Amino acid sequence: QVQLVQSAAEVKKPGASVKVSCEASGFTFTNYYMHWVRQAPGQGLEWMTMLSPSRDGGGTTSARKFRHRVTLTSDTSTNTVYMELSSLTYEDTAVYFCAREVEGFDVWGQGTMVTVSS
Amino acid sequence: QAGLTQPPSVSKDLGQTATLTCTGDSNNVGYQGVAWLQQHQGHPPKLLSNRQNGRPSEISDRFSASRSGNSASLTITGLQTEDEADYYCSAWDNSLSVWVLGGGTKLTVL
Numbered sequence: 001q002v003q004l005v006q007s008a009a010e011v012k013k014p015g016a017s018v019k020v021s022c023e024a025s026g027f028t029f030t031n032y033y034m035h036w037v038r039q040a041p042g043q044g045l046e047w048m049t050m051l052s053p054s055r056d057g058g059g060t061t062s063a064r065k066f067r068h069r070v071t072l073t074s075d076t077s078t079n080t081v082y083m084e085l086s087s088l089t090y091e092d093t094a095v096y097f098c099a100r101e102v103e104g105f106d107v108w109g110q111g112t113m114v115t116v117s118s
Numbered sequence: 119q120a121g122l123t124q125p126p127s128v129s130k131d132l133g134q135t136a137t138l139t140c141t142g143d144s145n146n147v148g149y150q151g152v153a154w155l156q157q158h159q160g161h162p163p164k165l166l167s168n169r170q171n172g173r174p175s176e177i178s179d180r181f182s183a184s185r186s187g188n189s190a191s192l193t194i195t196g197l198q199t200e201d202e203a204d205y206y207c208s209a210w211d212n213s214l215s216v217w218v219l220g221g222g223t224k225l226t227v228l
Contacts, residue, residue, distance in 0.1 A: 035217065045157075097162055105155065108163055
């Protein structure tokens with residue numbers, strides 16, 4: 001069964017970092033573009049960053065506003081992609097989704113709520 | 119970074135047809151088309167139509183997508199109560215080298 005399973009909700013203080021995991025099953029993530037999209041409470045979807053497949057070099061591309069704060073890593077042994085966001089502010093409170101791309105975001109994780117609170 | 123433009127809300131009666139629009143430019147919508155997503159409250163988005171206007175097998179044929187130039191549309195026929203959701207368009211922007219999303223349209227089925 002093709003699915004993405006994300007890590008549990010997190011509560012972080014301003015200035016801290018958060019690392020969210022996204023474990024793929026039913027497919028190998030290195031063969032696909034893997035994306036992260038977030039959604040603040042009551043707001044729309046916001047694209048953050050993506051990891052290219054191995055055939056395209058396996059690099060990362062990020063939206064300008066996240067370029068200096070987001071880091072993508074991965075573990076091929078567990079078929080897992082990680083997204084770390086640093087220097088958190090209250091505005092980073094959101095649900096973070098990972099998604100697979102095949103001409104569109106065709107498989108989504110269940111989402112991870114990250115709350116930034118002092 | 120500029121996103122795609124969608125009307126914030128659309129209301130239609132049960133059984134009617136709704137057409138949702140998405141406007142961009144030649145670097146995104148006009149470049150490789152858009153993919154449409156549906157999101158029900160409290161759930162992850164679901165892909166309705168990809169950039170080739172292809173529909174996943176599990177998606178009803180009541181949903182159809184099209185594109186003309188720098189604008190795209192999603193048509194939903196025979197509206198049902200379960201179609202009430204938020205709909206987003208998304209596209210790769212070849213100039214910015216990022217994915218861009220519309221602000222979403224909230225569809226209300228009366």
